[in-house]
Amino acid sequence: MITAGIDVGSVSTKVVLLVDNEIKYLVRPTGWSPRDAGEQTYHELLAQVGCKPENVAYRVGTGYGRISLGFIDKAVTEIHCHARGANYLVGRGGLVIDIGGQDSKAILINQQGKVIDFTMNDKCAAGTGRFLQVMAAALGVDVSELADLAAGRNPLEINSMCTVFAESEVISLLAKGADKRDIIAGIHRSVARRVWGMASRFMPAEQVIFTGGVARNHHIKDQLAREAGVPVIVPELSQVAGALGAALYARELAEKC
Amino acid sequence: MITAGIDVGSVSTKVVLLVDNEIKYLVRPTGWSPRDAGEQTYHELLAQVGCKPENVAYRVGTGYGRISLGFIDKAVTEIHCHARGANYLVGRGGLVIDIGGQDSKAILINQQGKVIDFTMNDKCAAGTGRFLQVMAAALGVDVSELADLAAGRNPLEINSMCTVFAESEVISLLAKGADKRDIIAGIHRSVARRVWGMASRFMPAEQVIFTGGVARNHHIKDQLAREAGVPVIVPELSQVAGALGAALYARELAEKC
Numbered sequence: 001m002i003t004a005g006i007d008v009g010s011v012s013t014k015v016v017l018l019v020d021n022e023i024k025y026l027v028r029p030t031g032w033s034p035r036d037a038g039e040q041t042y043h044e045l046l047a048q049v050g051c052k053p054e055n056v057a058y059r060v061g062t063g064y065g066r067i068s069l070g071f072i073d074k075a076v077t078e079i080h081c082h083a084r085g086a087n088y089l090v091g092r093g094g095l096v097i098d099i100g101g102q103d104s105k106a107i108l109i110n111q112q113g114k115v116i117d118f119t120m121n122d123k124c125a126a127g128t129g130r131f132l133q134v135m136a137a138a139l140g141v142d143v144s145e146l147a148d149l150a151a152g153r154n155p156l157e158i159n160s161m162c163t164v165f166a167e168s169e170v171i172s173l174l175a176k177g178a179d180k181r182d183i184i185a186g187i188h189r190s191v192a193r194r195v196w197g198m199a200s201r202f203m204p205a206e207q208v209i210f211t212g213g214v215a216r217n218h219h220i221k222d223q224l225a226r227e228a229g230v231p232v233i234v235p236e237l238s239q240v241a242g243a244l245g246a247a248l249y250a251r252e253l254a255e256k257c
Numbered sequence: 258m259i260t261a262g263i264d265v266g267s268v269s270t271k272v273v274l275l276v277d278n279e280i281k282y283l284v285r286p287t288g289w290s291p292r293d294a295g296e297q298t299y300h301e302l303l304a305q306v307g308c309k310p311e312n313v314a315y316r317v318g319t320g321y322g323r324i325s326l327g328f329i330d331k332a333v334t335e336i337h338c339h340a341r342g343a344n345y346l347v348g349r350g351g352l353v354i355d356i357g358g359q360d361s362k363a364i365l366i367n368q369q370g371k372v373i374d375f376t377m378n379d380k381c382a383a384g385t386g387r388f389l390q391v392m393a394a395a396l397g398v399d400v401s402e403l404a405d406l407a408a409g410r411n412p413l414e415i416n417s418m419c420t421v422f423a424e425s426e427v428i429s430l431l432a433k434g435a436d437k438r439d440i441i442a443g444i445h446r447s448v449a450r451r452v453w454g455m456a457s458r459f460m461p462a463e464q465v466i467f468t469g470g471v472a473r474n475h476h477i478k479d480q481l482a483r484e485a486g487v488p489v490i491v492p493e494l495s496q497v498a499g500a501l502g503a504a505l506y507a508r509e510l511a512e513k514c
């Protein structure tokens with residue numbers, strides 16, 4: 001059986017095709033039209049895999065753009081899809097922390113991937129991928145370089161949590177001759193602290209399962225582990241956890257049909 | 258008797274000399290050194306007024322930079338100085354709303370200028386002068402032009418309260434061909450709503466006394482009046498309310514000596 005999960009995030013669109021137990025996936029920028037991004041990424045992946053649309057048994061949409069998708073059979077909230085996908089990837093429960101391009105979530109899940117409790121932030125750019133983008137632009141580096149630049153450096157104190165005020169601090173640190181790499185380490189710690197400030201209420205948990213686009217930043221992973229004091233696991237397909245969860249829901253729903 | 262109030266804000270430094278009942282004042286940018294800004298602005302005003310430092314009976318410092326001032330006799334919190342100054346300027350009580358360059362405050366005062374209750378935001382750039390600066394830069398206009406550009410226009414909806422996300426919305430509205438003036442009107446409404454969201458808990462009050470640098474923006478004053486549903490008064494010397502309050506405290510303390 002083939003089922004599909006389409007996760008249209010504010011920054012990137014992730015599609016997973018679950019071909020029996022094999023995971024095929026594709027990630028594309030969302031751009032201006034969530035509807036087009038969802039549909040095009042879905043059809044591009046179908047073509048890559050060599051699967052006809054009519055052979056997909058069920059399609060579940062998730063993410064902030066799910067409401068604009070016309071071709072899905074059902075929409076499921078990000079929280080449930082992320083929990084399901086993260087649980088599948090690591091095979092156990094824990095505290096899922098997802099940091100995306102414009103939001104962050106903390107979801108406590110049990111061993112079966114059921115949501116026990118959750119919280120999310122999509123109102124404030126601090127503690128999201130956007131914070132990193134703003135800082136990278138201020139420092140004249142690419143977001144993808146940040147982790148390597150910061151590795152092993154001494155994090156400088158960034159006092160403001162607010163993206164706007166923190167950006168001014170970063171510019172002022174640069175003007176004072178501070179080391180760019182120490183500044184970046186400080187920026188990463190700020191993200192980890194901000195997110196941990198939201199997530200720590202769900203402790204104790206045996207481990208943190210770190211997902212979302214920002215989970216590819218290994219230095220933030222390390223800073224998060226420092227805050228959490230428990231192991232932080234980044235599953236290999238962490239960026240598509242939500243889309244995978246949606247495809248798993250799709251399979252369950254298709255089986256019920 | 259001559260007394261002085263020195264209000265070192267994050268963006269501008271305000272000094273008031275109270276020469277008997279006459280108010281002399283000077284406003285200068287704070288720049289990188291709050292200490293220098295406070296001292297230089299104070300001495301510049303003394304020179305303007307033709308007053309020797311030793312003839313000033315008492316000096317009170319306030320504002321975020323007050324701790325770095327070496328030459329003052331006493332430091333008093335912004336909240337108390339603003340309350341006192343606003344009350345003196347309008348001669349009555351009410352809800353004082355102060356929007357500065359990097360913070361905003363709401364202070365409920367009685368007829369004698371005593372603080373009944375207050376709240377403030379200095380953590381988030383939204384609802385402060387900084388929000389306006391970021392938006393003005395995105396629109397390529399000067400902050401001082403905003404009020405006139407927005408007057409009489411239809412405010413466009415800005416959905417995000419967050420400065421960073423709202424800036425993206427503004428850029429996207431511009432790209433879609435929206436009228437710059439309607440966007441600015443929307444930006445002003447956003448500031449008024451954000452601040453009113455913080456201040457409205459102190460209602461009912463007979464009037465709002467609007468102070469701080471942003472109070473010079475007459476369009477935000479109008480938007481605030483819409484939100485509040487009571488008259489919004491902007492006293493003539495609203496920008497120096499805090500420094501005036503400090504000078505009034507200084508007079509009281511000098512009389513006690």
Ligand code: SF4
Nearest residue numbers: 124162163381419420
């Ligand atoms: S604190 Fe800063 S980043 Fe967060 S909502 Fe406010 S303006 Fe945005």
